[in-house]
Amino acid sequence: MTKVLVTGAAGFIGSHVCDHLVNNGYEVVALDDLSGGFEDNVNPKAEFVKGSINDVDLINGLFEKHRFTYVFHLAAYAAEGLSHFIRRFNYNNNLIGSINLINAAINTGTVKCFVFTSSIAVYGKNQLPMKEDMTPQPEDPYGISKLAVEQDLKSAHEMFGMDFIIFRPHNVYGERQNIGDPYRNVVGIFMNQIMQGKKLSIFGDGMQTRAFSHIDDVAPIIAKSVEMPEAYNHVFNIGADTPYTVKELATIVCDAFDVPEKIDFLEARNEVVHAYSNHDKVHSYFGSLIHNITLKEGIERMVEDAKAKGPRQGEKFKNIEVEKNMPPSWRKLM
Numbered sequence: 001m002t003k004v005l006v007t008g009a010a011g012f013i014g015s016h017v018c019d020h021l022v023n024n025g026y027e028v029v030a031l032d033d034l035s036g037g038f039e040d041n042v043n044p045k046a047e048f049v050k051g052s053i054n055d056v057d058l059i060n061g062l063f064e065k066h067r068f069t070y071v072f073h074l075a076a077y078a079a080e081g082l083s084h085f086i087r088r089f090n091y092n093n094n095l096i097g098s099i100n101l102i103n104a105a106i107n108t109g110t111v112k113c114f115v116f117t118s119s120i121a122v123y124g125k126n127q128l129p130m131k132e133d134m135t136p137q138p139e140d141p142y143g144i145s146k147l148a149v150e151q152d153l154k155s156a157h158e159m160f161g162m163d164f165i166i167f168r169p170h171n172v173y174g175e176r177q178n179i180g181d182p183y184r185n186v187v188g189i190f191m192n193q194i195m196q197g198k199k200l201s202i203f204g205d206g207m208q209t210r211a212f213s214h215i216d217d218v219a220p221i222i223a224k225s226v227e228m229p230e231a232y233n234h235v236f237n238i239g240a241d242t243p244y245t246v247k248e249l250a251t252i253v254c255d256a257f258d259v260p261e262k263i264d265f266l267e268a269r270n271e272v273v274h275a276y277s278n279h280d281k282v283h284s285y286f287g288s289l290i291h292n293i294t295l296k297e298g299i300e301r302m303v304e305d306a307k308a309k310g311p312r313q314g315e316k317f318k319n320i321e322v323e324k325n326m327p328p329s330w331r332k333l334m
Contacts, residue, residue: 001027004226005068007053007101008075009046010037012177013117013169013222016215017072018043020223029066032075041176053097063104070226071105073098074117076146079184081271082330083142085322094145102152106160113163113226114153120170120237120277122147129278132168132235139272150235163232165225167218170239170277174215174298175305180312182333186246187212190253191303195311200254200261201329204268206247211276213239214291214298221286231285237277244295252296256303269327 004021008014009030015037021028028046031053032039042048051058053075062068076094077083083090098116105111121143122136138144153164171186179188190200218238225231244252247263254261283290316333323331 001025002069003027003029003066004070004072005029005031005062005066006046006072006074007031008037008073009048010034010039010041011074012037012041012174013172013215013219014072014074015041015043015176016174016219017074017223018046020220021072022046024223026070029062029068031062036077036178036181038178053100054092056100059100059104060107063108067108067110068105069110070113070115071101071111072115072117072222073101076117078119078142079181080119080121080140080142081269081327082183082317083140083145084270085320085326086317087141088321089319090141091145094142095148098149099152102156106156106162111162113165113232115165115167115222115225116149116153117222118146118150118166118168118235119143120168120275122150122168123275125272125274128274129276130237131278132237132281157233165231165233166235167222167225167238168235168277169213169218170237170275171210171212172215172218172239173212174302176215177302178312179306183317183330186249187253187299187302188306190250191257191306192311194253194257194259195306199264200250201264201266202246202250203266203271203327205265206245206250206263207273208246208271209243209274209276210246210249211240211243212249212295212298214293214301217291217293221282221289224286224289228285234281234285236282236285237279238282239277239279240295241276241279241292242295243274243276249295252299253303256296256299266329267327270325
């Protein structure tokens, strides 16, 4: 069996990618430090390793032991807004940790393709719809770190010949998402607040637009991508085509829970207001794997999963590095 490494494998997207890889016949080593994921998310047929991508000795040991053919790198602390206030943590986890993996892949010499999950955060603002041939202009440290890894992979390909595939997903939601995180993933935040009897928190007027993407329109493509050599050394936007306002999302989530819509409008934060992508390229390469799950259907599926697990206590980030200009609602969590 072909051995593959999946980082962030106990997290939301990573655990779904693991499932598809196992079902596709791969032998999966699932690495996660459990800082944002849960071990019971990991497919039981995968070999789970608890550890961090910042542990260089662990990473090098895993690559030497298993001689991976493919790497699927999904481990990240994906909080765009919060990344302004945890800059060192952001770059250590999202950039330096990624470089540890790239170094190990190059040094081992067995990796045929390194699949990296980036983000549409690399585009920044005022580039709509976002297309792969646009010049990235990230607005936050999270997007900067993702773009830096993209550029390093391209440099590594030129110098060492290691192929890569880069995916830029956006606003992915669905079953197994950590709804207890108060800083990211608005769909999960809304569901957690509803199950706790709270009002839904919206920054600003709720007219920000995002194209919310169900996990089943993202994970199968990432897992299958290495079997398509024509996709090697390409960048792909991946996710839903139709943007919705955050206010529209709140209505859909409340309807799915069959509860009245109660919203607490908070002070607007400094963020990209409108973000959605063009997906012509991913459709041309992976069209048969795209289900185009509607937001209503996807939300209903996630609601059933959330109800079965119940609300989760919000997890406070304990090591804020910069407090200046932090949204008041986040400051209360400190």
